[in-house]
Amino acid sequence: MDRFAAMEAFVRVVESGTFTKAADALGRPKAAVTRLIQQLEAQLRVKLLHRTTRRVTVTPEGMTYYQQALRLLGEVRNLEATLTQTRRGPRGRLRVESSGTISRLLLVPALPSFCARYPQLQIELGVSDRVVDLLSDNVDCAIRGGGVKDESLVARHLGDLDYWACASPRYLERHGPPHHPLELAGASHAMVSYFASPSGKQLPFIFQRGAERLEVQGRGPLLLNETNAYLAAGLAGLGVMVAPRFVVEPYLATGELVPVLEGWQPEARPIFLVYPPARQRDAGLRVFIDWVVELFASRTNVWRRDG
Numbered sequence: 056m057d058r059f060a061a062m063e064a065f066v067r068v069v070e071s072g073t074f075t076k077a078a079d080a081l082g083r084p085k086a087a088v089t090r091l092i093q094q095l096e097a098q099l100r101v102k103l104l105h106r107t108t109r110r111v112t113v114t115p116e117g118m119t120y121y122q123q124a125l126r127l128l129g130e131v132r133n134l135e136a137t138l139t140q141t142r143r144g145p146r147g148r149l150r151v152e153s154s155g156t157i158s159r160l161l162l163v164p165a166l167p168s169f170c171a172r173y174p175q176l177q178i179e180l181g182v183s184d185r186v187v188d189l190l191s192d193n194v195d196c197a198i199r200g201g202g203v204k205d206e207s208l209v210a211r212h213l214g215d216l217d218y219w220a221c222a223s224p225r226y227l228e229r230h231g232p233p234h235h236p237l238e239l240a241g242a243s244h245a246m247v248s249y250f251a252s253p254s255g256k257q258l259p260f261i262f263q264r265g266a267e268r269l270e271v272q273g274r275g276p277l278l279l280n281e282t283n284a285y286l287a288a289g290l291a292g293l294g295v296m297v298a299p300r301f302v303v304e305p306y307l308a309t310g311e312l313v314p315v316l317e318g319w320q321p322e323a324r325p326i327f328l329v330y331p332p333a334r335q336r337d338a339g340l341r342v343f344i345d346w347v348v349e350l351f352a353s354r355t356n357v358w359r360r361d362g
Contacts, residue, residue, distance in 0.1 A: 059131075061095040062124045064088045065103060069113055069121045070190040070331075080193040129336045145338035146175030152189075152197035156282040156302050157326075158182045161354065162198075162347075169346050176339050184281050185252045189331055195340050196330035198347070208329040211344065213351045214358040217300040218321035220262075221312040225292035232315050233295060236262040239273045245294035246273025252280045260297050261322035268322075297321045301357045323359040326351070 067077035068088065078085040096103050103117035113121060153162055158180060166178065181187070187194055189208065203210040222232070230244055239246045239260075249258045257278055259270045275294040279285045282302070289296030289303075290311055296303075306312040328347055334340050351357065 056091070056094040056098060058095075058098075061091040061098075063128060064091040065095055065117075066121060066124050066128060068092065068104065068111055069117070071193065072111055072191050074111065076191060076193070125333050129333055132336055145173055145342055147339055148177045148179055149196075149339045149343055150179045150181070150194045151343070152181040152183065152187050152194050154184050154198070154200070154282050155182050156286070156299065157198055159283065160301060161350065161357070165350050169343070172346075173339070173342060176343075178343075189329070195334050195337070196328055196343065199327050199329055200324050202325070203327050203329055205329075207331070209332050209335060211328040211348065213326045213328055213348065215323035215325050216357060217323060217359040218297050219300050219303055219307075219314060220295060220297050220316045220319070220321055221289070221303055221307065221314050222295045223290055223292040223312055224310065226294065227313060227315075229292070232313075234316070236260075236269050236271045236316060236319055239271050239295055241274070245275035246271075247285060247288045247294040247296045248273050248275055248278045249285060250278045250280050262316065262319045263322060264319050299324075299357070301354065304356060 064077060064081060064083070067080050068074055071077045071080060074085050074088050074092075078088045081088065092104065099120070101116045101120075102114050103120055105112045105114060151162075159182075162180070170176075170178070181194070186199065187197065189195075189197060198213070200216065226245075233239060233244050238244050246260075250256060251258055257272060259272045262269045262271060273294070277288055277293050279288060282298075285296065286298060286302060288294070289298065290306065295315060296312075303312055307314060328344060330340060330344070
């Protein structure tokens with residue numbers, strides 16, 4: 056038995072929750088992963104996993120072994136990265152998750168410089184507004200808006216997105232401009248709203264003016280769960296929209312969108328880069344994190360300015 060391969064297979068099974076996902080992540084047949092785990096349990100003379108038709112759970116002994124194996128594998132990867140990074144730079148595959156607008160307007164346009172600097176790294180960019188499970192989906196890091204609820208992840212605060220309220224001229228011709236945020240919850244106005252996946256819950260919008268703070272659940276004909284489609288709905292005149300400043304600025308410059316509710320400021324939204332602690336020793340992830348932090352810091356039209 057290759058003890059290192061068995062240890063790595065066990066860690067992948069624990070993190071992904073199934074033998075099938077672990078096998079896919081390792082690029083091995085499922086039968087080979089199953090055999091490695093069986094050999095590992097026989098070698099240790101202890102049951103590490105409980106197996107059912109739907110899910111794999113970890114025994115108390117298995118959790119102890121997982122924590123130590125994770126530490127050892129991290130130290131081995133760190134040693135390998137230290138020896139190889141100076142000679143040939145980080146290499147391999149890096150799986151990243153990000154929303155549509157951040158990917159389209161920030162990450163992808165800047166990626167040529169990153170790829171030129173690290174030609175041996177391949178970025179696999181998943182573009183979606185859904186919140187993925189980084190461990191079970193084998194994701195190295197994700198750029199997320201809002202609070203980070205999973206305390207098992209390392210979260211790097213990138214900044215607070217500046218949001219603006221606006222509408223298309225077509226919408227304003229029909230309804231006129233709103234003068235107060237509460238009008239967006241009434242019958243005289245419509246709002247393009249956003250719902251969370253997978254809960255389907257409509258997300259409220261927060262407006263501030265001095266010490267006054269209002270939470271508005273807008274009314275309108277359409278709710279969406281993807282940022283590029285949300286922008287398209289606002290441009291089509293389906294309602295007032297609240298979107299990041301860097302997203303709507305080009306359309307405000309051309310007159311395709313018009314600012315509304317001036318004097319009221321939509322609440323800023325924090326943006327984080329999150330990743331599992333076990334991945335932080337990976338050389339490729341470290342250089343990507345440094346690059347993302349530098350990239351976002353350079354985009355002054357993205358963040359809320361104090362005062």
